[in-house]
Amino acid sequence: MTRTAALRWISLGSVLALLGIWSVVSWLDLARPDALPSPVKLFRTFLAMLDEGYGGSSLGKHVGMSVMRAISGFLAAVILGVPFGILVGRHPVLSAVVAPIIGFFRPIPPIAFLTLFVFYFGIGEASKIGLIFMAAFWYVVLNCADGVRAVPELLIRAAENSGLTKRQLFFHIIIPASMPSIMTALRAASAISWTLVVASELLGAQAGLGFIILDAAQYFNIPATFIGIVLIGTIGLMWELALSNVQRHVLHWQGR
Amino acid sequence: MNADLIVARALRKVYPGRSERDTPTLALEEFDLSVAEHEVACIVGPSGCGKTTLLNMIAGFEKPSGGELTMRGRPIAGTSPERSVVFQQPALFPWLNVWDNVTLGPRMRGVDLRKLAATAEHVLTSIGLGGFKKHYPYQLSGGMRQRVQIARVLIASPDVILMDEPFGSLDAQTRIIMHEVLLRLWAEYQPTIFFITHDVEEALILGDHVYVMSRRPGRLKAKIQVPFPRPRGYELIGDPGFAALRSKVVSMLREEWEAR
Numbered sequence: 001m002t003r004t005a006a007l008r009w010i011s012l013g014s015v016l017a018l019l020g021i022w023s024v025v026s027w028l029d030l031a032r033p034d035a036l037p038s039p040v041k042l043f044r045t046f047l048a049m050l051d052e053g054y055g056g057s058s059l060g061k062h063v064g065m066s067v068m069r070a071i072s073g074f075l076a077a078v079i080l081g082v083p084f085g086i087l088v089g090r091h092p093v094l095s096a097v098v099a100p101i102i103g104f105f106r107p108i109p110p111i112a113f114l115t116l117f118v119f120y121f122g123i124g125e126a127s128k129i130g131l132i133f134m135a136a137f138w139y140v141v142l143n144c145a146d147g148v149r150a151v152p153e154l155l156i157r158a159a160e161n162s163g164l165t166k167r168q169l170f171f172h173i174i175i176p177a178s179m180p181s182i183m184t185a186l187r188a189a190s191a192i193s194w195t196l197v198v199a200s201e202l203l204g205a206q207a208g209l210g211f212i213i214l215d216a217a218q219y220f221n222i223p224a225t226f227i228g229i230v231l232i233g234t235i236g237l238m239w240e241l242a243l244s245n246v247q248r249h250v251l252h253w254q255g256r
Numbered sequence: 257m258n259a260d261l262i263v264a265r266a267l268r269k270v271y272p273g274r275s276e277r278d279t280p281t282l283a284l285e286e287f288d289l290s291v292a293e294h295e296v297a298c299i300v301g302p303s304g305c306g307k308t309t310l311l312n313m314i315a316g317f318e319k320p321s322g323g324e325l326t327m328r329g330r331p332i333a334g335t336s337p338e339r340s341v342v343f344q345q346p347a348l349f350p351w352l353n354v355w356d357n358v359t360l361g362p363r364m365r366g367v368d369l370r371k372l373a374a375t376a377e378h379v380l381t382s383i384g385l386g387g388f389k390k391h392y393p394y395q396l397s398g399g400m401r402q403r404v405q406i407a408r409v410l411i412a413s414p415d416v417i418l419m420d421e422p423f424g425s426l427d428a429q430t431r432i433i434m435h436e437v438l439l440r441l442w443a444e445y446q447p448t449i450f451f452i453t454h455d456v457e458e459a460l461i462l463g464d465h466v467y468v469m470s471r472r473p474g475r476l477k478a479k480i481q482v483p484f485p486r487p488r489g490y491e492l493i494g495d496p497g498f499a500a501l502r503s504k505v506v507s508m509l510r511e512e513w514e515a516r
Contacts, residue, residue: 157317158348162361163361164361252392255392
């Protein structure tokens with residue numbers, strides 16, 4: 001067995017162990033069952049929610065709404081942020097313009113803008129997607145700009161020496177050489193988007209995984225709250241795995 | 257001897273300090289040099305004497321601060337594939353395989369692909385990379401990466417190949433192999449080679465002339481003809497004439513060291 005395969009089995013084992021400890025804790029009544037439902041009870045709740053939906057919408061709709069919001073914000077951040085970040089990385093003047101603005105907004109938790117966004121853009125989708133977009137956008141811009149600045153001078157000289165024009169240098173050297181940073185930016189942005197979708201659904205959403213969590217907790221429906229949390233975790237994990245596969249594929253030349 | 261290809265007259269290079277209070281660094285001053293067509297010119301000198309500065313100016317990466325630097329009588333302005341560089345570090349594009357690395361320049365210049373493929377095939381085979389066309393740089397050893405750089409340069413059929421201590425980071429055995437590869441390629445293509453090294457032995461095995469530079473600011477201290485006939489091989493090292501020439505160059509360099 002290769003080392004990677006062995007490590008994968010260890011990861012699977014740690015998940016099973018966690019489930020095992022959780023089951024044991026429930027069986028032995030170490031925690032109040034209404035505070036920590038057993039895995040079996042949760043699974044039953046999950047089946048029931050699949051059947052009946054939650055709060056008037058099917059579970060699929062809740063998942064779909066959250067995923068749609070996260071992906072919309074994420075894609076907008078990537079489509080606008082990657083080119084903008086590359087420009088910022090290439091042009092010191094633009095970088096000087098943008099740096100203080102990013103520097104000011106970056107330490108502020110995006111949630112701090114939630115109420116303002118609702119005030120500006122209403123209670124619908126715009127405020128939610130807008131919040132996700134804003135938080136992810138700056139990450140993408142910063143990472144891409146850093147990546148472009150970090151392209152080794154040696155490679156640029158080698159390319160110029162081979163007779164590449166400025167335009168060819170940009171598209172055939174700068175962009176591929178920045179790909180590792182661009183991929184890092186995409187992964188960070190996707191994590192941020194998924195994290196923020198829950199927060200954005202805390203205000204005025206009628207559907208979505210964040211809505212389930214908030215609504216269920218208000219009615220002390222702890223199993224449903226857990227289902228919401230587990231779904232968020234599972235989907236986030238799958239998304240992350242998919243992206244890291246894309247990354248490995250795109251950056252195969254790094255030999256990792 | 258053939259006509260002069262590269263000529264430097266009273267060449268001067270000053271690097272300004274980082275701030276106005278910093279003293280500027282004088283890298284080269286009153287530097288004269290002439291390299292003939294098809295010559296292998298080896299430059300030796302104490303470290304920091306401006307060898308790389310000189311190469312960077314010939315390559316067109318940096319501009320002279322004064323004096324003249326010409327190729328075939330025309331001032332050198334900017335970088336060009338006719339003066340192709342083999343860098344000290346293997347400057348390969350890690351996202352391209354060997355084939356694409358070697359052919360990138362000509363492809364971008366729109367060279368006919370069929371002609372290019374034939375040339376690339378020939379160059380890669382003659383440098384011993386025929387079986388590695390699909391390999392990526394991370395899959396290659398240090399010596400093979402330098403071969404890829406040399407292949408990339410050869411395919412541009414440059415007037416002059418500029419080499420900045422290209423084998424400096426390789427182990428001793430790989431270096432010997434690379435010297436043999438280079439000698440063989442020179443016999444086949446007869447390019448002009450401008451070769452910077454700090455290794456006197458390397459300079460004497462490869463060069464037609466060894467140009468000894470003074471300590472900074474670099475001037476040309478001596479141009480020494482290397483009389484050994486080609487084709488050369490490593491048995492040359494045992495030759496008494498080789499040993500004598502070697503100690504002559506080494507003592508010139510030592511003078512520069514001790515004068516510091």
